[in-house]
Amino acid sequence: MGLTNTDIQSAQGAEQTDGNIITTTIDKVINWGRKNSLWPMPFGTACCAIEMMATLASKFDLSRFGSEAIRFSPRQSDLLIVSGRISIKMMPVLKRIYDQMPDPKWVISMGACASCGGVFDTYTLIQGVDQFIPVDVYIPGCPPRPEDLIDAVLQVQQKIASGASPKGVEHLLET
Amino acid sequence: MNEEKEVEEQSIPLVLEKLEEHHADALLSQDEMRGTIVAVVRKEQVYAVLEYLKTDPELAYTFLVDVTAVDNSQMESELMQFDYARFMVVYQLYSYQGQCRVRVKVPVHENDLSVPSVTGLWRGANWLERETYDMFGINFEGHPDLRRILTPDDFQGHPLQKDYPLRGRGERESFNFDKQNA
Incomplete structure (x- = not known):
C-alpha cells in the first residue's frame, strides 16, 4: 500500500509501540486518507476559474x-x-450540484464575487453563495492568486485532519 | 491597404444618396459619425429600409452585427429630437463588400413598445432580439420565439430600463429552488 509508519504517525493521535504495531483510531486513518485525496468539483464561472486552471x-x-x-x-x-x-439564474444549478455531491463534502468559496458579490452589487448577482450553501473556506482576492487557492485546499485538509465536521453537516449534528 | 481605404470613403456618400433616393419618406434624420452612417428611420418602414440595405447589390449590408436599444428617458436632449420617444432600437450593419458600417435607429414610444422583427432577413437576429426584449421590454412583432434569454423565465420587469433599480427588487434574495429545478 505504500503506507509507512511515518505516514500513520503524522495522522494526529497515532502512537507507535515497539516493533511494527501501531495503535490509532479508525476515524484518524479515514480522515488521513480523505485529506490527502480530495477530489474537487470545479464550478468556474469567471476569471477566478482561470486562476483555478493555473x-x-x-x-x-x-x-x-x-x-x-x-x-x-x-x-x-x-x-x-x-x-x-x-447569478440568480445560476444559483439553483450550483445548489443542485452541491446537493448531488456525496457526504462528507467541503466547499471553497473562491474570490470576492463568490464570497460576497464583489464589485457586482446588482440585481442579478448573488451576494455571497453562503446564503444558500454552506462554505468551509473563503478566499479573498479578485481574482486570488493560485497560491491562495492552494492555501485554501491546505486549510480544508487541516480541517479534515482535525476531525472537524464539514460546514454542511454541522446543522445535522446539532439536532 | 490603401485600396481598402478608398472603398470605405466611396461608400459613405453612396449609402446616403441611395437612402435619400429610395427611402426619403422613411428617414427622420441621417448623419455621419466617425465613418459610420447613422440613419434614424420611422418604425413603420424599418423593415423595408433594412431589407433594402441588405439586398441592394451596390450596398450589400449583409452582416447584422448587433441589435440593441437605448432608454433615453433621462436624456432630455435626445428625447426632444424625436417626439419624446423613450426608446431607440439600434441596428448595427456591416457590408463586407463596401467595408463600411451603417447604424439604423428607430424611435419607439413607451405606449407602443413594438418593432417588426428582422429574423426574416437575418436568422442571427433571433437571440439579439430576445436579449433586447429581455433587457428593455421591446416587443419584436413576428419573432418566432420571443422569450427571455438572460434573466430567469419568471423574472419580472426589464432591468436595463432606467427606472429599474440597480440592486433589483429583491430577486437575488428570494427565489424558489424547487420550482426552478423542476
Whole structure:
C-alpha cells in the first residue's frame, strides 16, 4: 500500500509501540486518507476559474497536495470550488450540484464575487453563495492568486485532519 | 491597404444618396459619425429600409452585427429630437463588400413598445432580439420565439430600463429552488 509508519504517525493521535504495531483510531486513518485525496468539483464561472486552471497546471501543480483529480461529476467529488460570480439564474444549478455531491463534502468559496458579490452589487448577482450553501473556506482576492487557492485546499485538509465536521453537516449534528 | 481605404470613403456618400433616393419618406434624420452612417428611420418602414440595405447589390449590408436599444428617458436632449420617444432600437450593419458600417435607429414610444422583427432577413437576429426584449421590454412583432434569454423565465420587469433599480427588487434574495429545478 505504500503506507509507512511515518505516514500513520503524522495522522494526529497515532502512537507507535515497539516493533511494527501501531495503535490509532479508525476515524484518524479515514480522515488521513480523505485529506490527502480530495477530489474537487470545479464550478468556474469567471476569471477566478482561470486562476483555478493555473493552479491545476504544471507551474503550481495542485497534485503536489493530492487534489488534482478534478471530476466534472458531482457524484464523484468531495470538494466544491465555487470560482466566479454566481447569478440568480445560476444559483439553483450550483445548489443542485452541491446537493448531488456525496457526504462528507467541503466547499471553497473562491474570490470576492463568490464570497460576497464583489464589485457586482446588482440585481442579478448573488451576494455571497453562503446564503444558500454552506462554505468551509473563503478566499479573498479578485481574482486570488493560485497560491491562495492552494492555501485554501491546505486549510480544508487541516480541517479534515482535525476531525472537524464539514460546514454542511454541522446543522445535522446539532439536532 | 490603401485600396481598402478608398472603398470605405466611396461608400459613405453612396449609402446616403441611395437612402435619400429610395427611402426619403422613411428617414427622420441621417448623419455621419466617425465613418459610420447613422440613419434614424420611422418604425413603420424599418423593415423595408433594412431589407433594402441588405439586398441592394451596390450596398450589400449583409452582416447584422448587433441589435440593441437605448432608454433615453433621462436624456432630455435626445428625447426632444424625436417626439419624446423613450426608446431607440439600434441596428448595427456591416457590408463586407463596401467595408463600411451603417447604424439604423428607430424611435419607439413607451405606449407602443413594438418593432417588426428582422429574423426574416437575418436568422442571427433571433437571440439579439430576445436579449433586447429581455433587457428593455421591446416587443419584436413576428419573432418566432420571443422569450427571455438572460434573466430567469419568471423574472419580472426589464432591468436595463432606467427606472429599474440597480440592486433589483429583491430577486437575488428570494427565489424558489424547487420550482426552478423542476
